[in-house]
Amino acid sequence: MAGNILEVRNLTKSFGGLKAVNDLTFDVKEGELLGIAGPNGSGKSTLFNVMTKIPFGPTGGEVVFGNQRIDRMPPHRIAALGLARTFQKDAEFPDLSARETVALAAVYGRKLSRAGAMAATEEQLHAVQFDPARADMPTTELSVFDRKQLMIASALVMQPRVLMLDEPASGLTRPEITALDALLCKIAASGVTIMLIEHVLSLLLSVAQRLIVLNQGSLLAEGDPQTVIKNPAVVEAYLGGRAA
Amino acid sequence: MTRASLLFGGLLVLAVIPLFVQDSYTRHLFILAFIYAVIASNWDLSLGYAGLFNFGHLVFFATGVYTVAIAAKTLGISPWLAIPMSGVTAAIAGLIVSAPVARLKGIYVVLVTFAFGQLVLQLILSQSHLTGGAEGMVRIPYLQIGDYKFISDFKLGYYYVALGLLIVSTLYLLWVTNSTFGKSLLAVRDNEDYARARGIWITRQRVLVLTLSAIFPGVAGGFFAAYLRVASPEVLSFGTLSLALSMVLIGGAGTIIGPIIAAFLLIFATEAMAGIRGMEDARFLIVAIGMILVLRFAPGGLAQLVRAPRKKP
Ligand SMILES: Nc1ncnc2c1ncn2[C@@H]1O[C@H](COP(=O)(O)OP(=O)(O)OP(=O)(O)O)[C@@H](O)[C@H]1O
Ligand SMILES: [Mg+2]
Numbered sequence: 001m002a003g004n005i006l007e008v009r010n011l012t013k014s015f016g017g018l019k020a021v022n023d024l025t026f027d028v029k030e031g032e033l034l035g036i037a038g039p040n041g042s043g044k045s046t047l048f049n050v051m052t053k054i055p056f057g058p059t060g061g062e063v064v065f066g067n068q069r070i071d072r073m074p075p076h077r078i079a080a081l082g083l084a085r086t087f088q089k090d091a092e093f094p095d096l097s098a099r100e101t102v103a104l105a106a107v108y109g110r111k112l113s114r115a116g117a118m119a120a121t122e123e124q125l126h127a128v129q130f131d132p133a134r135a136d137m138p139t140t141e142l143s144v145f146d147r148k149q150l151m152i153a154s155a156l157v158m159q160p161r162v163l164m165l166d167e168p169a170s171g172l173t174r175p176e177i178t179a180l181d182a183l184l185c186k187i188a189a190s191g192v193t194i195m196l197i198e199h200v201l202s203l204l205l206s207v208a209q210r211l212i213v214l215n216q217g218s219l220l221a222e223g224d225p226q227t228v229i230k231n232p233a234v235v236e237a238y239l240g241g242r243a244a
Numbered sequence: 245m246t247r248a249s250l251l252f253g254g255l256l257v258l259a260v261i262p263l264f265v266q267d268s269y270t271r272h273l274f275i276l277a278f279i280y281a282v283i284a285s286n287w288d289l290s291l292g293y294a295g296l297f298n299f300g301h302l303v304f305f306a307t308g309v310y311t312v313a314i315a316a317k318t319l320g321i322s323p324w325l326a327i328p329m330s331g332v333t334a335a336i337a338g339l340i341v342s343a344p345v346a347r348l349k350g351i352y353v354v355l356v357t358f359a360f361g362q363l364v365l366q367l368i369l370s371q372s373h374l375t376g377g378a379e380g381m382v383r384i385p386y387l388q389i390g391d392y393k394f395i396s397d398f399k400l401g402y403y404y405v406a407l408g409l410l411i412v413s414t415l416y417l418l419w420v421t422n423s424t425f426g427k428s429l430l431a432v433r434d435n436e437d438y439a440r441a442r443g444i445w446i447t448r449q450r451v452l453v454l455t456l457s458a459i460f461p462g463v464a465g466g467f468f469a470a471y472l473r474v475a476s477p478e479v480l481s482f483g484t485l486s487l488a489l490s491m492v493l494i495g496g497a498g499t500i501i502g503p504i505i506a507a508f509l510l511i512f513a514t515e516a517m518a519g520i521r522g523m524e525d526a527r528f529l530i531v532a533i534g535m536i537l538v539l540r541f542a543p544g545g546l547a548q549l550v551r552a553p554r555k556k557p
Contacts, residue, residue, distance in 0.1 A: 052441060053440075054437050054440050054441050055436075055437050055440075074445065075440040075441070076440055076443050076444055076445040076446075077445075079440065079441055079442060079443040080443045084441070084442075085441050086441075087437070087438065087441075091435055091437065091438035091441075092434075092435065092438070093427075093430060093431040093434050093435055093438065093439075094434055095430045095434060095498075096427055096430060096431060100427050101431075103424065103427075104424060104427050104428055104431055104442060104444075105442035105443065107424045107428075108424075108428060108442055108443040108444045108445075109442045109443030110443070114423075114424055117424070154442055155441075155442075158442065158443060
């Protein structure tokens with residue numbers, strides 16, 4: 001197996017007394033698809049937030065990407081270095097079309113010229129199978145699935161080394177989840193490392209090569225997805241979380 | 245397409261107006277409208293596109309006014325050179341105000357930029373050896389080429405210079421707003437986090453937009469000084485500020501063309517009202533009420549009413 005692309009060391013994020021991410025340490029291996037699970041409020045999104053510094057950084061710990069520490073860098077630099085994230089809540093630029101959104105990421109996140117960005121945009125929209133007929137519509141008029149595709153396309157056009165997806169399947173229908181599954185496999189096959197937060201377990205277990213489970217901001221379990229998911233502590237955390 | 249044809253149609257009309265409108269008072273109103281249109285449409289760049297409420301926008305205009313006043317009168321530089329210089333000094337003012345503002349949000353931007361405006365006003369008042377203080381400066385050199393004075397032929401020369409300024413400023417604004425940079429302003433305005441996640445350095449974009457929105461108001465200020473031949477702290481008065489702001493909001497923030505059209509409407513409307521006995525003081529109140537009505541019933545401004553939906557589904 002290749003080396004680590006990301007090393008997360010004792011990462012912590014406190015909100016007052018609440019430690020949303022609590023002394024978290026784990027690695028992400030180059031080229032893997034790492035699943036991240038955990039009950040609601042276990043700190044998954046906060047982990048992405050502090051790793052990308054969007055909108056806030058950690059209160060403690062380090063993140064090493066490649067061979068540089070990124071936890072003191074401004075967010076736009078982290079993005080341009082190759083850590084591209086999506087958002088759990090649909091993010092969009094309401095006054096831009098899909099084309100404009102992706103082109104913007106190509107210009108600012110990948111430093112392409114306008115012409116280069118146009119070409120990269122067409123290529124990327126095609127790669128995520130975005131309906132070309134909808135590429136010039138205002139993003140506010142797109143369907144949920146269009147928006148998910150668009151958010152992934154705008155991340156991928158930056159040619160990131162790590163793609164961080166926060167619940168891409170939420171709100172999708174079964175057939176759409178199947179399409180997403182295929183897309184994720186295709187992206188992974190292209191060599192991009194993926195960190196995937198997902199509540200839809202069938203999708204997570206289908207694509208993840210390794211799984212980490214968070215609970216109350218801490219690492220509860222780590223390893224082979226099929227094994228981890230049957231871990232009694234994990235089962236307990238999920239059931240406990242649901243009962244609460 | 246319709247926007248472009250509207251633009252060129254309007255331009256053509258404005259270009260031939262002096263053939264029909266020969267009195268210097270009406271031409272004066274047009275010149276004022278051109279100047280206000282430049283101020284308001286450039287304000288729209290920071291306010292409408294970047295969502296930054298720069299209450300110190302008139303400082304850029306004032307910087308231009310005093311640049312030409314001092315350069316042309318005190319230092320004896322030709323106004324033809326001093327007017328473009330005022331674009332540079334105004335851009336520097338934009339850079340200066342962007343330093344504290346670039347990392348602030350919402351109401352804090354308003355507070356700091358308002359304070360900046362007050363600071364500059366105090367500076368103008370206190371440095372009277374340079375600026376003439378509260379009295380201002382008079383008899384600023386006017387525009388002329390050879391022996392031809394631009395004030396002659398009922399202000400014909402000034403009319404076309406002001407119109408030219410508005411045209412260049414508008415082309416510049418359309419270029420900026422249609423560029424990727426312009427799109428990035430909308431992105432930052434509407435979703436900072438998403439914009440950051442796509443590599444946009446928000447602080448830098450804000451510094452840029454404040455600087456870029458300063459240039460043409462500065463040039464307009466410089467022109468204004470050479471036209472009226474006075475520089476007075478009045479340019480930073482609340483009346484000037486609120487009139488320009490109502491042009492942006494009534495015309496429609498984020499449209500560029502809207503504030504330009506509103507500048508014409510408001511200049512002529514307020515002048516018309518000034519001619520009615522008893523209305524002299526009430527007219528700004530009426531403009532304010534108009535602004536509230538527009539914001540209530542057409543929050544996107546007048547431009548929203550005439551503009552077709554942005555893109556076909
Ligand atoms: N900005 C914030 N301020 C205060 N508390 C926060 C903030 N963001 C998250 N939290 C808290 O941190 C904890 C972790 O939240 P987070 O959103 O990371 O969970 P999650 O695992 O992503 O949950 P979900 O599965 O529902 O998306 C929660 O208790 C949440 O209330
Ligand atoms: Mg979450």
